[in-house]
Amino acid sequence: MTQQLLLDILPGATPTLESFVAGVNSAALESVRQLTAGHALYLWGSAGSGRSHLLRARAQCPGGHYLDARAPAHWLHALALDEDRSLALVAVDDVGELNDAAQAALFALFNRWRAAATTPGAFALLTAGDRAPLTMPLREDLRTRLGWDLVYRLEQLTDEDRATALQERAASRGLKLSDEILHWILTHHDRDMGRLTALIDTLDHYSLERHRPITLPLLKELLAHPSGTQPSSPHHGS
Template identity: 75%
Template sequence: MTQQLLLDILPEALPSLERFVAGANRAAVDAVSALSPGRAVYLWGSVGTGRSHLLRASAHAQQGLYLDARTPAHWLQALATDEDRALTLVAVDDVNNLGEEAQAALFALFNRWRASASTPDAFALLTAGDRAPLTMPLREDLRTRLGWDLVFRIQQLSDEERAQALRDQALQRGLKLPDEVLHWILVHHDRDMGRLMALMDRLDQYSLVHHRPITLPLLKELLTHHP
């Protein structure tokens, strides 16, 4: 089996709440982790703060559904109207990009969520966007519903928090991460923690496949051949 094939078949790590670096967002992460049927959370923050990671991880953990602005509106409408379909958790990402039909469907889903909140059919609702609810470019009644329960702003991690997160990740994997490699990643690579963690996964795999320690030349070689 070639090295390329080995790299291709190594699975990517699924988003998980445990892998999310909370930093100043501990209250938000705890709320998402404890999200139960009948409760809702809205997360907002700029691109790269980890909103999508939290939604995907929560949906995976609770065997729920993850949707975003690319999901056909009629799928969202079906969730809102098919009361015979049991729901555990519905996560709707990038609500700021929803079209008119999808906005109407999410409005209906919020109404179903609220009506079922104190019944055996209750489910959790997790939504996210790029700004606070009342400043969203959405229909007025939907903006109001986004703030019906818990709302948290997700903040970017500091450079120090990013560095410590990468050190912790390396330690958990038993990797020796030289300071020059860490510095290069923080200066030259994406600031999104999800992508940084994915890079650590790939670097670990590349090092194992090639039987070479992690060095700056190895990292640059990985990014050249597998950008």
């Protein structure tokens, strides 16, 4: 099983703004937190920079909606065209991967957002992609709309930021990670904090199930058996 597949199946907590590790992205985090009806915000950054975390977290508000490029285009069309549906915030992730139908739907949603901006039906629009608006592989009129309001670039966290965040996550669960374990995690896994946090949570559960302290051999055992199935071993009588 590849490392990427393993990290994809590890369970993770629901993302929140409080659990986002901001590092140098504190201004972007505050803008997401303060985003109000009638305003739009576009976030861009490379994979693992926290784009999806922020969009998912912010869309948990009442009347919030989160969609990404995997969602059927007609879902986005419904949000754009059904004016009887009350919207508070719509978050659209991975806009660079939208197909033609979804791009048309997002274009219509931008138009609804702008027309409603100063009315009681105003809502916030939060979008994200992996590059700056004008370099996105999208239809021209949609590219320009991505930059209509605020735009923030998300920077990757440093290893020091990640190490601190992982220690804090472990401490919240009553754990202390050794420098050896932290170094191994940071040098052997991707840089996405959501997946790294999920790994710490899963390691805690695995340690409790096995009644064993958290050590590097235990971590490697977990990664070799991600389903949580006890690896077979010879039976020893008492």
